[in-house]
Amino acid sequence: MARMSIERRLLITTVCLFLVIGSVLVVMVRAYATRAADEAFDRVLTASVLAIADTVGIEEGAVAVDIPYSAFAILGTSRLNRVFYRVTGPDGALVSGAPTLGLDIPAPQDASLQIHDADYRGDPVRIASVQRYRVDTVTGTGGWIGVMVAETREARQELAAQLTFNGMLPAVAIALLSGGLILVSVRSAFSPLRLIESDLRARRPSDLSRIDREVPTEVSALVAALNEFMERLGSVLDGVKRVTADAAHQLRTPLAAIQAQAEVGLEEAQDPSARRRFSRIHHNARDASLLANLLLSDATTMHRLETQEREVVDLRDAIHAALRMLRAESAYARLIQSLDLVVEEEPVPVVAEPVVLKEMVRNLVENAFIHAPGPTDVDLSVKDGKAILRVMDRGPGIPDAAKGKIFQRFARVDARHPGTGLGLAIAKDVAVAFGGSISVADREGGGLIVQVVLPVTRGEGD
Missing domain, CATH: 3.30.565.10 (Histidine kinase-like ATPase, C-terminal domain)
Structure with missing residues (x-):
């Protein structure tokens, strides 16, 4: 499984944090936009129901209502909404309007204005209801006349969506700008490590010199540890090279002598068995001499590569x-x-x-x-x-x-x-x-x- 870099972890964490904050912000902005849309349309709805309520009366025992044009003209400013109304007499009988509108809404007990959410014909609606007490000027009897006005929620939803979009647009722009700044900051914070990496990769395999690059305080401890480790490793390798070079140098003379003695033995020996032994000694001495020469050459080569210009x-x-x-x-x-x-x-x-x-x-x-x-x-x-x-x-x-x-x-x-x-x-x-x-x-x-x-x-x- 591939290991994930710290930089990528920070970026993924930041993106997840932005997503959580963004989700919460969307919910809050949506709730605020819905409430603001309801407040705006409720003012128009209440003005309409009050305009109708002001025209109702009782004449000769019958409820009379003269619905003003302005009552529905106000609600008709949005082509998306559909408007319904209902007027009931003191006995609860329908006077005018939709007979089934607001049957599930409790009738008000006084002249206060009430607003409810309900469903009408399968569509969600907002209903404003109010009662007015009227007295018959002829008979002297009176009673409460109920007025309800409802409108569908399409325009409210459209306004809420527009308010949500307008509210989230600056937030998204700020989030993108912040994300870009965070990305640049994270990459800038890790740039010293990349510079150290490129410096080490560009070195020769035998280069164990100190890292002298300027680094931030947070990285200085790592650089100091690397420098200390390379110094210790360099000291160990120098010791190994010295031992190898000294051993190879010291072995060259006795190995050359053994090889020469083996050659003399080969020339003088008459017994086939002795000649085979001298030949084997000569062969092994030659290989050992070659190895000593190459070890000395290796030590010399590495030393000069590190020290000479x-x-x-x-x-x-x-x-x-x-x-x-x-x-x-x-x-x-x-x-x-x-x-x-x-x-x-x-x-x-x-x-x-x-x-x-x-x-x-x-x-x-x-x-x-x-x-x-x-x-x-x-x-x-x-x-x-x-x-x-x-x-x-x-x-x-x-x-x-x-x-x-x-x-x-x-x-x-x-x-x-x-x-x-x-x-x-x-x-x-x-x-x-x-x-x-x-x-x-x-x-x-x-x-x-x-x-x-x-x-x-x-x-x-x-």
């Missing part, structure tokens, strides 16, 4: 220097004679550390000599601003399944064959440190091609 180096000079080193070793005297070297006529400048670059070339050629004792070709060319160094042999090659592992330290394709599994690993570290890459491919006709690509510089200032 880069400079513009002619890659051709590094190749020639590496071949001179191999030519001085008796084990490769015959193989170096069969090496075919093809380089550019013009200088091939690259930004590198001279000694480390020479060690990389030496390891590549030595790796070819060890695994493919036969004709070896070294080719240097320039293409598209890249220096391409290829070391090609006619050895057994490497299976496709093992090509992805050969750049790992101490990785060997076949333990029965000589080698340490360090040469290509060191070469890869150097190539990557100088901004380049390394790869292997099968050679046509058999063998292996190891290719190093380095960027070519145009001058000292590049």
Whole structure:
């Protein structure tokens, strides 16, 4: 399951909080809008029922009502509403209007105005009712005359929806603006961590220097802990490198002596069994000597990569220097004679550390000599601003399944064959440190091609 970032958690929490607040706000604004719409339309409704109530009377025992035009003209301002009315006499008999309107509403006991919500013919309506006491001028008898006026709620709902929309529009705009500001603030708050991440990713694998970037107080404790950890790790690695380099250096002389003694023993021994033992001693001493040399080369390479400044180096000079080193070793005297070297006529400048670059070339050629004792070709060319160094042999090659592992330290394709599994690993570290890459491919006709690509510089200032 993918882990969720703190930034995303904060944003999701903020969105959820906005949704909760927005939902509560919608409910409150809707309730306020409905109440405001009811108050506005109730004023018109009460004015209409009072206008009708003022015209009712009793004449010669009969209820008379003269409904004024203005009573319904006021309610008719909205085309959405439908209006109903009902007038009843003192005995409750219908005088005029809708006979079933407001039958479920209790009749008022006095002259006070009452407003109710009800249903009429399946539609929700708002009803205003009032009673007026009238006396017959002829007979002198009197009674309460009831007046009801109702209207449907379409116009009220439309006004409530409009008020809700107008009320929520600024709130939504403020929420969007606040959300944008919160998003910018969260990203800005985490930007120091991104800068630290990019700084660490851009470093060379061996760079354990302190993080000197200015960071906020909240992040300073993390940076201080990282710096302290890298200092401790650097001290441990330095100690390991020193021990490795010292051990390798101290082992080279006795291993060379053992190898020489084994060679003498091979020449002098007559017994086949003794010759096999001397041969095995010689083989193991040679492998141990090679491992010691590579360990010393690895320690030297890593140390110089960390401490020495880069400079513009002619890659051709590094190749020639590496071949001179191999030519001085008796084990490769015959193989170096069969090496075919093809380089550019013009200088091939690259930004590198001279000694480390020479060690990389030496390891590549030595790796070819060890695994493919036969004709070896070294080719240097320039293409598209890249220096391409290829070391090609006619050895057994490497299976496709093992090509992805050969750049790992101490990785060997076949333990029965000589080698340490360090040469290509060191070469890869150097190539990557100088901004380049390394790869292997099968050679046509058999063998292996190891290719190093380095960027070519145009001058000292590049």
